Amino acid sequence: MNSVQPIIQIENVHKRFGKVHALRGVTLSVQRGEVLVLIGPSGSGKSTLLRCINGLEHVDSGQVIVDDIPVTQSAKNINAVRAEVGIVFQQFNLFPHLTVLQNITLAQRVIRKRSAAESEEVAQRLLAKVGIPEKADAYPAQLSGGQQQRVAIARALAMNPKIMLFDEPTSALDPEMIKEVLDAMLVLAKEGMTMVVVSHEMGFARAAANRIVFMDEGTLIEDTTPAQLYTNPREERTRQFLSKILH
């Protein structure tokens, strides 16, 4: 509809888990085609914020609007939003009982109602794109972590999302596999995909991010460019955090 409006609008969102106040009035918007990297200490609410965007968590107050659709408790809205938003998890979460190909075709067939032939074609194309065309018939347990994460990316892309969310996609990987996953994400960013990425990989942020947001204790502390943040952070808390992770 109105394409000048931000594709993601988060307004004064609060989220509590029992006594834990995970999000304390977060306001943030993301423009179409923007790549936003989210950093912050463990427990600062990064995952929770990401999960509010695709309705895996319901906000207590405030609102989230994705592509003009309010993410409310309404099942209709949530399913509409989820069809537009892909998410990649730290633990991959591939379906272990299905082959790589079936992992990528399942939702296409069930949700997008594509034919077997069409969905397989899409899957093969995406597997080639993430660099593992030969693994179509393997089971997830037969793949390395890096390969599994690339399948997870392909699985999300197969739904033709307008937005991709990444929650620490390389944190569970052995160091030598991090690059192959970041490379696949970089390709996406270059193509103009709107991305929100929770990751402390500075190389990726510098190469791909338009914006970087530092979050602590459920609030946004600093919202700037990677160059600015890594060389000259405005806030003392950001400085302290960076000194812990950049060595």
Place this chain on the structure above:
Amino acid sequence: MPDFGSRAVSLPPARTGRALPVNLERVPWWIIILILAGVLAALVIFTSPDYTSIITLLGSGIYLTLYVTFLAYFLALIFGLIAGLMRVSRNPILYTISTLYVEVIRGIPLLVQILYFFYVIAPFFADGFSKGIAITLPNVFTGETLFSATLRSEELAELFRSEVNEGIIALAIGYGAYLAEVYRAGIEAIPRGQMEAARSLGMSYIQAMRYVILPQAIRIILPPLGNDFVSMLKDSALTSAISVKELTLWTRQRSANTFRPLEHWTIAALLYLVMTLGLSLIVRYLERKFAIPK
């Protein structure tokens, strides 16, 4: 339920200071003894005309035992799946109903359940269906009647007058409660990320259950489901208490009539053993067939 088959082979030796060399100790001796005993029994049975005629006579009892077992198990799988899904549901009404069912049933001996169904519940329905059961659906808010009909059917009434049907339904209700817990444990064993990944791809809760959670849970619960199937076969003997003429009741009547309990009960026990062993082997085969490739 003892474990038959491959488990015995793969278990490490239980004792140190072994009396036999390793390779001999790893042989599943008890299976071999069982097979030898079986062959011996078969020889005795098939060379003696008495035994042969007993087997033939007990044949229809075996048929009914298998019929009751398979049908009751099939129903129990469905009851169990429904109750199991209700048990993991976040809806408090569904959860409460299913929990009541599971807890009540598990606290009552199966034999008492069968007798209760036979003497109390089945006659109630049989009577009701032959006289006609009035069904009214009131609007809870206004109290006015939304829907009203009288259900009257001699066929449905007849369903509740046959001992075999009563036995099958009672067994299925009893086992459904146990299977519900098996399903629940299987579903809960699937990591939360699986449901989240499925939902994030746009699947509804039911679609995620059907395509992602249950196919994985089934593989986990196949061994306990198989064990319960074997138990069901043995517990089908309880329906003899409501005069279902399955293997146990047949044996009882024939041995009383002929004054030859030794032959009849020996053969009945052997037949049960053959059936449970056979089923265990099938279950083991299925387990291996459906294992997720590593």
